Structure formats: C-alpha cells, structure tokens
Amino acid sequence: xxxxxxxxxxxxxxxxxxxxxxxxxxxxxxxxxxxxxxxxxxxxxxxxxxxxxxxxxxxxxxxxxxxxxxxxxxxxxxxxxxxxxxxxxxxxxxxxxxxxxxxxxxxxxxxxxxxxxxxxxxxxxxxxxxxxxxxxxxxxxxxxxxxxxxxxxxxxxxxxxxxxxxxxxxxxxxxxxxxxxxxxxxxxxxxxxxxxxxxxxxxxxxxxxxxxxxxxxxxxxxxxxxxxxxxxxxxxxxxxxxxxxxxxxxxxxxxxxxxxxxxxxxxxxxxxxxxxxxxxxxxxxxxxxxxxxxxxxxxxxxxxxxxxxxxxxxxxxxxxxxxxxxxxxxxxxxxxxxxxxxxxxxxxxxxxxxxxxxxxxxxxxxxxxxxxxxxxxxxxxxxxxxxxxxxxxxxxxxxxxxxxxxxxxxxxxxxxxxxxxxxxxxxxxxxxxxxxxxxxxxxxxxxxxxxxxxxxxxxxxxxxxxxxxxxxxxxxxxxxxxxxxxxxxxxxxxxxxxxxxxxxxxxxxxxxxxxxxxxxxxxxxxxxxxxxxxxxxxxxxxxxxxxxxxxxxxxxxxxxxxxxxxxxxxxxxxxxxxxxxxxxxxxxxxxxxxxxxxxxxxxxxxxxxxxxxxxxxxxxxxxxxxxxxxxxxxxxxxxxxxxxxxxxxxxxxxxxxxxxxxxxxxxxxxxxxxxxxxxxxxxxxxxxxxxxxxxxxxxxxxxxxxxxxxxxxxxxxxxxxxxxxxxxx
Numbered sequence: 127x128x129x130x131x132x133x134x135x136x137x138x139x140x141x142x143x144x145x146x147x148x149x150x151x152x153x154x155x156x157x158x159x160x161x162x163x164x165x166x167x168x169x170x171x172x173x174x175x176x177x178x179x180x181x182x183x184x185x186x187x188x189x190x191x192x193x194x195x196x197x198x199x200x201x202x203x204x205x206x207x208x209x210x211x212x213x214x215x216x217x218x219x220x221x222x223x224x225x226x227x228x229x230x231x232x233x234x235x236x237x238x239x240x241x242x243x244x245x246x247x248x249x250x251x252x253x254x255x256x257x258x259x260x261x262x263x264x265x266x267x268x269x270x271x272x273x274x275x276x277x278x279x280x281x282x283x284x285x286x287x288x289x290x291x292x293x294x295x296x297x298x299x300x301x302x303x304x305x306x307x308x309x310x311x312x313x314x315x316x317x318x319x320x321x322x323x324x325x326x327x328x329x330x331x332x333x334x335x336x337x338x339x340x341x342x343x344x345x346x347x348x349x350x351x352x353x354x355x356x357x358x359x360x361x362x363x364x365x366x367x368x369x370x371x372x373x374x375x376x377x378x379x380x381x382x383x384x385x386x387x388x389x390x391x392x393x394x395x396x397x398x399x400x401x402x403x404x405x406x407x408x409x410x411x412x413x414x415x416x417x418x419x420x421x422x423x424x425x426x427x428x429x430x431x432x433x434x435x436x437x438x439x440x441x442x443x444x445x446x447x448x449x450x451x452x453x454x455x456x457x458x459x460x461x462x463x464x465x466x467x468x469x470x471x472x473x474x475x476x477x478x479x480x481x482x483x484x485x486x487x488x489x490x491x492x493x494x495x496x497x498x499x500x501x502x503x504x505x506x507x508x509x510x511x512x513x514x515x516x517x518x519x520x521x522x523x524x525x526x527x528x529x530x531x532x533x534x535x536x537x538x539x540x541x542x543x544x545x546x547x548x549x550x551x552x553x554x555x556x557x558x559x560x561x562x563x564x565x566x567x568x569x570x571x572x573x574x575x576x577x578x579x580x581x582x583x584x585x586x587x588x589x590x591x592x593x594x595x596x597x598x599x600x601x602x603x604x605x606x607x608x609x610x611x612x613x614x615x616x617x618x619x620x621x622x623x624x625x626x627x628x629x630x631x632x633x634x635x636x637x638x639x640x641x642x643x644x645x646x647x648x649x650x651x652x653x654x655x656x657x658x659x660x661x662x663x664x665x666x667x668x669x670x671x672x673x674x675x676x677x678x679x680x681x682x683x684x685x686x687x688x689x690x691x692x693x694x695x696x697x698x699x700x701x702x703x704x705x706x707x708x709x710x711x712x713x714x715x716x717x718x719x720x721x722x723x724x725x726x727x728x729x730x731x732x733x734x735x736x737x738x739x740x741x742x743x744x745x746x747x748x749x750x751x752x753x754x755x756x757x758x759x760x761x762x763x764x765x766x767x768x769x770x771x772x773x774x775x776x777x778x779x780x781x782x783x784x785x786x787x788x789x790x791x792x793x794x795x796x797x798x799x800x801x802x803x804x805x806x807x808x809x810x811x812x813x814x815x816x817x818x819x820x821x822x823x824x825x826x827x828x829x830x831x832x833x834x835x836x837x838x839x840x841x842x843x844x845x846x847x848x849x850x851x852x853x854x855x
C-alpha cells in the first residue's frame with residue numbers, strides 16, 4: 127500500500143505587515159480609518175454606559191477591543207460596499223454608516239465635527255439599539271438586528287451564522303444585475319462550526335460570488351474557547367476546503383486589516399469568486415456585559431491584560447505619529463468630532479444623569495403599531511383584475527394538467543420580469559427537474575434556472591438575500607418536509623424580516639413545496655407544511671386544488687411582496703382542467719371559492735380533499751356548500767365567505783388530508799367558533815388523518831391520511847345529529 131499526498135492549490139496564508147507597507151497609507155486614508163475606529167469605540171463606550179444604567183432593554187453585545195478589525199476592513203473598501211453581520215455588530219454598522227457618508231470633500235480635521243448626516247445616523251443607530259421609534263427600523267431590531275439599506279447595511283442577525291446564506295443572496299443579486307458592489311459578511315469564530323457557514327461558503331464558491339467572508343476570531347463563543355469547540359483549531363482550513371483563498375491577519379492592527387481587505391478586493395475583482403479574512407481580535411468584555419470574561423472564570427486576568435496591551439487604537443496612534451502620517455492635532459480633532467457626535471446622540475435619548483438617567487418617554491414607539499408591517503399592504507396589486515373560470519369564454523381556455531400548467535405560468539412571467547430566478551435541486555437537469563416543473567424553461571432562461579446542491583438552508587437563505595436585494599426568487603423544495611432543514615432561513619428569517627426591520631425590507635420569495643399524498647414516500651417526505659407556516663404571520667400560504675387556481679395563485683404569488691408558500695399536491699399533477707391560454711389571470715390571495723352550493727352543511731376543504739368533498743356530497747345526496755379555502759395563512763383566511771355559508775347551514779366540517787398534528791384545522795375551527803358561535807347548530811368538526819405520519823406501507827399510509835371514508839363518516843354523523851337523513855346512493 128502506498129499513500130501519496132493530495133495537493134490543495136487553494137491558498138491559505140498569513141498576512142504580516144512590513145515597514146514599507148505604511149508608505150501605501152495616505153493621510154486622507156488614515157483620517158478615514160481613524161474616524162471609523164474612534165466613532166465605533168466611543169459609541170460602544172456609550173452603549174456600555176447605557177447598559178450599566180439599565181437603559182438597554184435586552185442584550186448589548188459590546189465589541190470594544192474588536193473595532194480595529196471592522197474599521198480597517200470597511201475603510202479600505204468602496205463606500206458602496208454592502209455588509210451584513212451577526213449579533214455583535216455595533217462597530218461594523220457605525221463604521222459602515224460613516225464610511226458610506228464619507229465623501230472626498232469631507233475632512234474631520236478641518237471641521238472638527240462629523241457631517242450632519244453622519245451625526246444623524248449615529249443618533250438614529252443609538253435610538254435603534256434602545257428600541258425607540260426614531261431608530262433605523264423603528265426600534266424593532268434593537269442591538270442585534272440593525273439595518274440601514276441605503277447605507278449598505280443590509281441587516282445583522284441574532285442567529286449565529288444566520289446572515290451568511292443571506293449574504294450569498296445579496297452577492298448573487300449584485301452579480302445577476304452585473305453590478306460592481308462587493309458584499310462583506312461579518313461573523314465570529316463560533317459561527318465557523320455552523321452548517322449554515324459551510325453551505326454559504328460552498329454556494330459562494332460554486333456561483334463565484336463577490337463576497338468577502340470576514341471572520342472576527344475573538345477566540346470565545348460566549349465562554350467556549352476554540353479549543354473546546356473544535357479539534358482542528360486552524361480555522362482557515364474551512365474556506366480552503368471550499369476552494370476559497372484566505373488570509374489570517376492581526377485584527378488588533380487596523381492597518382494590517384486594511385491591507386487584508388485590499389487583498390480580498392483584488393482577489394474578488396481579478397479572479398472572481400469569494401475571499402476569506404480571519405482577523406484575530408479580542409473582546410475586552412464578556413458576551414453581553416460591562417464586566418470582563420475573567421469574572422466568569424473562563425478567561426484569566428493575565429490573558430486579558432496581555433490582549434489589552436495590544437489595544438488597536440493606541441497601536442494605530444503610535445504608528446501614525448511615529449511615521450508622521452498624521453500629527454497629534456489631527457488625531458485630537460478627529461477624537462473631538464467623534465466624541466461630540468456620540469455625546470449628541472446620547473443626549474438626544476436620555477433625560478437626567480447618573481442613576482437618575484431615563485429614556486425620554488416621548489421617544490417610545492406607539493404600542494398601537496405592534497402588528498404593523500407583518501406583511502405587505504398589498505398595494506402591489508393595485509390595478510390588477512382578478513378572475514375566476516366563469517370570466518373566460520370557452521375559446522380562451524385549453525385543457526392542461528396541473529404539472530403542465532406549472533412551467534407554463536412561470537415562463538409567461540419570466541418573459542415579463544427578468545428578476546425571476548428559479549433555485550432548487552435538479553431544476554436545470556433532466557429536461558425540467560424531477561417532476562417537470564421547469565420543463566421548457568432552459569431553452570430560453572438557462573442562466574435564470576439555477577441548480578443548487580443539497581443544501582436547503584443555504585439556498586433558501588441565498589434566495590432570501592436575493593429577494594431582499596430586488597430579485598424575485600422561486601425556490602423549489604423537492605418535498606415539503608425539507609423545509610425543516612431550512613427552518614431558520616424560511617421561518618426565522620424570510621418570514622420575520624419585514625416586521626423585524628419595521629417595514630424597510632421585503633422578501634418577495636415564492637417557495638414551492640410538493641406534498642405526495644398516497645404516493646408511498648414515507649413519513650419524512652409527506653408532510654403538509656401549512657400548519658407550521660401558518661404559525662409565522664409573515665408568510666402567505668396558497669393551496670391550489672386545480673390547474674386554473676394554480677396559475678392564478680402563482681401569478682399573485684409572483685406579484686406579492688411577501689414570501690408566499692405554494693403547496694403542490696402530487697396526487698393532482700396529472701389531473702387536467704381548463705386554463706386560459708395566456709396563463710395571465712390572477713386569483714386574489716385571501717379569497718376562497720364556493721365550488722358547490724347547498725343548505726345543509728358547510729365543508730371547508732383544502733387541496734386534494736376539495737374534489738373528495740364534492741364527490742361525497744353527491745354520493746350521499748347531501749346539500750352541501752363545498753368551499754375551497756385556497757389561502758391558508760391565518761390572517762388571510764376568507765372568513766367572509768366561510769361566515770356567509772355557516773350562517774346559512776349552521777354546521778361546518780374542516781376537511782384535510784393531512785395528519786391530525788400537522789392540521790391547520792384547529793386554528794380555523796377556533797376562529798369560526800369565536801366569530802360565528804351563535805349561528806352554529808353543533809360543534810365544528812375536523813376531518814383529518816390519524817396522529818401518525820404516513821409510512822411507506824400502502825395499508826398504513828392509507829390509514830394515516832384522511833380519505834373518502836373519513837369524510838363520509840363525518841358528514842353522516844353530523845347529519846344524523848341534526849336529524850337529517852343521507853341517501854347513500
């Protein structure tokens with residue numbers, strides 16, 4: 127046996143600053159670097175003071191000690207660079223805000239004052255951290271969720287590594303538009319071990335995205351050291367494994383980081399694809415506290431003192447003075463300007479001093495706005511004409527199966543809107559993906575139909591970021607259960623972003639999920655996702671039961687500025703129905719349809735059970751209102767149509783094929799009884815499958831899911847309780 131080494135040509139390097147490098151730093155560049163560093167430092171000192179006074183509600187993750195890395199990186203890059211980050215981001219965001227407003231004419235030494243725009247953004251960022259109405263996003267984001275898109279701050283994230291796939295999306299959108307902006311995603315050493323980090327690096331390398339991964343290695347994830355977290359403590363092995371060139375650099379030396387950022391920019395511009403910087407930094411205080419980590423026993427005072435001797439500001443100050451790049455008067459002027467801006471921000475939100483300091487009461491948001499901006503106001507639908515099948519003449523219609531309608535409608539919209547991109551596993555292979563949902567699209571739109579690796583969390587996050595940056599992604603999940611793998615990006619990110627950021631962001635994302643039904647795919651491929659997604663009010667949910675409705679609801683989903691879940695029942699794929707030839711009609715989100723009329727009972731049905739309910743009513747000779755709900759997001763359910771029927775029949779059953787635990791019917795039943803209790807002659811009945819998820823066995827699968835016999839039994843029981851007979855024909 128012989129073992130030979132396998133070469134890895136991806137560079138993994140250490141960047142060390144040399145004396146000659148200082149000649150590359152001009153006085154204007156040095157003033158910019160110092161301004162960003164001092165602004166971040168003084169701002170953090172004020173936030174710690176506010177925290178000590180118990181005026182910061184929630185955590186305030188201080189970055190004191192780390193600000194040299196962020197300032198060095200941001201000062202070196204173009205002012206239109208985009209960034210996102212994680213929960214410890216005050217220093218990054220304030221440095222980015224000031225850099226975005228730092229034009230060539232601005233000179234903090236001459237003015238001894240930051241520009242009015244810089245001072246205003248400093249004030250509004252502090253208000254945001256304190257949860258005040260004049261903050262960047264109305265105080266909803268607080269310390270951990272900071273967004274100011276017009277300054278290139280695309281949103282920070284409280285979920286460790288949660289922002290990295292989203293950063294891929296911003297970079298993807300920029301590349302798709304043939305733009306020139308870079309994206310920088312800041313994260314810490316704790317995030318290195320998250321799967322989302324590796325999925326993001328893989329996608330960035332695969333799609334050659336203009337993305338800089340910036341690792342602030344402060345050596346501790348709360349109290350967990352790197353040595354406690356991983357066997358392989360050389361963190362640059364991670365980007366190397368994904369083919370991403372990387373450098374490590376002394377993050378306590380702001381100018382060394384400045385050089386590293388310029389290296390990364392050159393890598394991205396000249397070679398395409400991402401780059402990676404590991405900046406070794408140190409947070410002087412505990413995770414979210416004004417006391418050092420040694421107070422909790424996971425660090426020693428000696429270690430902390432050694433790192434404090436490498437404090438980035440004194441180091442930079444010594445070098446700039448010794449090399450006569452700037453003089454003491456220059457540094458004093460910049461210090462004065464940044465102190466004044468931060469002090470003005472502090473005074474704008476606090477009354478009193480010391481222990482008597484209080485947040486000014488008039489600055490709190492109006493509590494009546496608590497539910498504002500959960501979803502779009504739907505103004506994007508102004509001027510749209512909504513249609514039902516009866517609105518079309520026979521010659522305008524053609525017979526299409528569900529699966530034939532799927533690519534037809536998407537192609538029609540892609541012809542009109544070049545922001546629509548499709549992402550998913552195998553979507554660009556096999557002549558139309560695994561079921562044919564993209565059939566015929568590749569010939570015309572190959573560059574907009576994107577195969578993804580099996581990384582649901584990664585590509586759903588990428589789609590979320592792309593949507594935030596103006597694209598309209600369609601994400602295909604091969605089976606609906608796979609959304610659980612992408613739960614953070616879909617439910618915690620895409621579904622919450624609009625509200626979290628005070629309506630300043632929208633996520634026009636369409637998520638297509640397949641539900642197999644009686645197809646033998648087992649319990650990990652058969653979940654109806656509506657009940658879970660309904661828990662997150664930022665999502666719209668549509669459930670078409672026929673090809674006409676699929677086209678109309680998909681058109682609305684692609685126009686909507688919210689994330690929309692489109693549930694696709696595989697059992698209906700081959701069922702044909704009439705569809706307008708141009709596939710351009712719209713069905714409103716939030717509008718049910720009465721597909722059969724009667725007076726004895728109301729059957730509220732979804733997906734495959736719509737036709738089952740019609741068939742059962744006919745077979746039993748029951749006069750039934752059969753209502754296809756079509757929209758299942760809680761705030762969109764059509765209770766006007768439901769109420770009109772309940773008032774007429776006095777009895778209602780909610781019919782779903784899915785299992786009892788996954789059912790959305792409990793929510794609907796509760797709402798019906800609250801709204802229409804006086805009109806009910808008996809309790810609302812729910813028809814679902816059993817508790818167990820369906821397994822592969824044909825017999826057990828049939829037992830797990832609701833079917834015709836279950837509907838018949840429920841209808842017969844309800845009619846009998848009311849003394850009404852059924853014919854059983």
